[in-house]
């Protein structure tokens with residue numbers, strides 16, 4: 001089971017420290033915040049390298065330390081799955097898979113077809129993670145993590161800790 005599509009937007013990139021949480025964020029193409037920030041904030045984007053902060057408890061979504069810019073969750077047009085704790089928690093932005101949908105399938109059928117569905121779509125060139133997913137990267141890693149959690153939960157509901 002692959003953790004990502006292996007495309008250039010997933011495999012290349014640098015990282016920087018988010019001043020909001022002190023954790024590492026990965027670089028995103030400018031295309032990503034351009035599509036996902038609210039309009040007034042898009043205008044503030046500069047010629048700089050932008051990074052995405054995945055930390056759940058951190059309000060910052062995009063930042064650049066050069067220009068000292070920090071764009072927060074409420075300035076992003078979509079729900080940022082990695083920072084949400086309540087449903088719907090988006091996992092795959094290209095084909096609308098939520099955490100709930102993945103959990104539901106495993107609860108009713110015992111398995112998940114999500115990874116193969118998405119992989120087929122990626123191979124068919126139908127995904128647009130760099131402009132739809134706030135991380136600017138493909139969702140397969142997140143999908144696989146969610147499937148594992150859902151299977152764990154189906155086996156023993158009390159074993160699932162909020163992570």
Ligand SMILES: [Zn+2]
Pocket residue numbers: 018019020021022023053054055058059060
């Ligand atoms: Zn942060």
